[in-house]
Amino acid sequence: MKDNFGYDLPAVEAAMKKHEAIEADISSYQERIQVVVELALEMESEGYYDTKRISAQKDNILRQWGLLTELVRARRARLEQNLALQKIFQEMVYMIDWMEEMQVLLVSKDLGKHLLEVEDLLQKHGLLEADISAQTERVQALNAAALKFSELEGYQPCDPQIICNRVNHVQTCLEELEELAAKRRKELEDSRQLWTFFQEMEEAEAWIREKEKILAAKTCGRDLSSVLTLTTKHKTMLGELGNRRALLHQTMKKGEKILAKKSFGPAGIQEKMREVCLRWKKLEEVTGLHQQRLEDALNFFQFSAETDDLVAWLQDAYRIVSSDDFGHDDYSTQVTPVLCPKQARRNCSETELESSSSGMASGWLLVASIPPLSPPPSWNRVVELVETKKGQLSSALKIQNFLLECGEMKAQVREKRKAIEATQSGGGGDLGGVLALQRRLSTMEAALVVLEPRLLELQREGEALAAAHPARALEILLPFEEISDEWENLKRALQGCEDTLTVAGRLQQFIQDLDDFLGWLVKTQAAVGSEEVPDSLAEAERLLNVHVALKEEINGYEEDYAKIQAASELLALEEMEVPSLSLQQWLQKLDAGWGKLLQSWEMRRELLVQSHVFHLFLRDVQQCQNTLYNQVGRWGGREEVLGGGDDG
Template identity: 60%
Template sequence: LRPQDNFGYDLPAVEAAMKKHEAIEADISSYQERIQVVVELALEMESEGYYDSRRIGAQRDNILRQWGLLTELLAARRARLEQNLALQKIFQEMVYMIDWMEEVQALLLSKDTGKHLLEVEDLLQKQALLEADVAAQSERVQALNAAALAFAEREELAARKGPGAARVQEKLRAVRLRWKKLEEATGLHQQRLQEALNLVQFNADTDDLVAWLQDAYRLVSSDDFGHDDYSTQALARKHRAVLEELEQHRGAVLALRRELGRLAPAQRQAVEVQIRVVEVEQLYGEVAEVAVLRRQWLQDALAVYRMFAEVHACEGWLDDKEQWLRRVEVPEELDEVEV
């Protein structure tokens, strides 16, 4: 029971040493009643005036002194053992935290940022859950650091400057360094995912615009102007609706430049991205130009069909008058002519 710190260098070894110590305590405790009996017997013999009571008293005092020393050593050893056990638990917790941080960091170092919008959004949701887990572990890391510092700064460890203090400091530095790297990796991964989201959103918006503009171009470039006034008016109403939608999509076309500005420099400066924006703007301009021409052509066609309708009306009126004139009988008498 002399002061020794060789309790082992990991948690299972220290726990085994604690069990052995508890067995020693139980064994020593079983002698307490016997010690008490010996003391009481010595006192009784001393009170009865036994002839060698002085020697008996000296032996009694020696037994009590040895017993006191033994119990002090036992208590001191238990204190050191409990301290070492707590320290090993901190070490194990540090190892668990470092392993957990390495696993999380391996996930954060993944280059997979998704290939389409739904996949990127799914990765962002997973990233949010991962960040929440990291934030929840932050308090645990802070508590672990505080406990480790408390052990490292204790006067006993500082006075002896044994391997315990050095190991605590070493493990503490490892945890802090790993946590710092984890925070950096979390921020970088979040940035990569956000950049990927901006890019796929830009591509999706561009694809939608191109698809709509191509469909609109098909409508405004049609050579169907109707075959009469009614059908031409129907086509004109549809064309006005297309013009309204075209005006509404002007904002989306202009917004492409703003989305382009939110992209990462490498993405923004890519040739294919620049070309896509220019192509959309040119396509919108072509559709708008052809739409203006079609509106004019429909107006001209409507004017022609209205003129045809008036001509047909005039021809009908003339036919009616001609028929009436043919049916008119010219009277022979002057009075009848005047009537």
């Protein structure tokens, strides 16, 4: 028997099966040899003719039998060594194939298109790294086991140099895989820094836009109290501006670090930094202008308050000086000296009025045009005219402020409606689009909560102004009707956005369920399509039990399959804008794969049942054969020996 075992696992396994057949053939002679030995001993004990030659033949047979069985055991030991080594080599091939598959994943250029996608890729990469770490221990164990065969003394199943070369090749592939994994992690970390930078910049832009809208919508107050309140709020916003400036400075530093690494193209980063800087500069300018307007309004209303005091003083002064009572003693005549300082105060007030803002000059001209100490009827008429004119100016100012606020409110509502429509037309075809749509929807809902009380307040104010000024009622109420129309359009657009988000979320969930089901289907098809053939009755029973358990698992997924079919029909009815061709292809693959899985399971079951029946047959045949051998050895052998003695 030569050691021609082959150079791969199938050849060595075939050699092992051939050897097992040889062992079975040799072991079948053991009973016959035992019968021959017993006959020889019986003949020696009974003193048959030529017992010496019979004893010599018996000893020769036993010696040859012992040599044969020793050779068979030695060959089996060598075969087992070759089989163990070839199994290690086969595991190495599997590991190299696995590492090549991992390399394809690790050389991917997909670094994510937004922060959430990058986080997802990093999480998946962490799983790959964990898998690589787990397989590293397996590779080390395989290498150590292979190297033991190169250090054997005596018989060696393979050239030690070949073993060392294969071990080095596997180790080199593993090191390259670890280097690729480290490189991929660095690229993903850099991508996360980049998209974190872009998200922070977008948040800064959103904050700037929000503050710009707030500043554009803010008025300067209607009286001294409201101006003081707005000034306090503006100081609070200045504090927020300072905090946001520090955050923006940190984000700019992150952008400069990303540019210094040169991992990505500088154009987009530099453009974003330049754009945000320009918007920030514009916001600071608008903030400064608004602060100046608040200061001017504060000065104006303080001036108005002082003017009211001056008018009241003039009325008191006129009442005193128009009296015919000039005093009748020294004490009562002190009124005239007292009035002199008051005349000086009036001159001082005129100087303050002249230095006030040009926009309020008309109010000062009314006060400054009052004649000094006219006769009572004329003076009362002037005061009455001043009060009338003041009331008219106040009413006109209220109406004008109301119309301005209506225009600003209408512009804000229209802008938000267009923003919602633009977001909705952008679609939610992927996870990033759905999340962006959800964020925009949340922002808009929060903005509507803020706008609605202002809208109600404008309605009440408009109704009050229309009631107070019937002649201008149409002019006052018409802008509010336009705002109401825009508001209804905004709510309809918001509802449409919510419906789109609901359908898009349902689509994303359907795609996720379909992906999970297809992953399970591929894995189960691989298990069902196994070509493993049992080589014993116990193995056949085990594989048959495993196959039955697999059917139970398939039955458990039948409900999921039905749900996916129902969800696809529902999406088709909703007429969702989806890549229908691609989705239809996947559904066709799903249907074909499900049918193939059931068919493959039935074919595999038939094969295993047949194999089980076959091994039951072999067991029964073996039992019958052993019984026959026992009977033939016991009777047929003895008759043959006795017949040979009679011939002698």
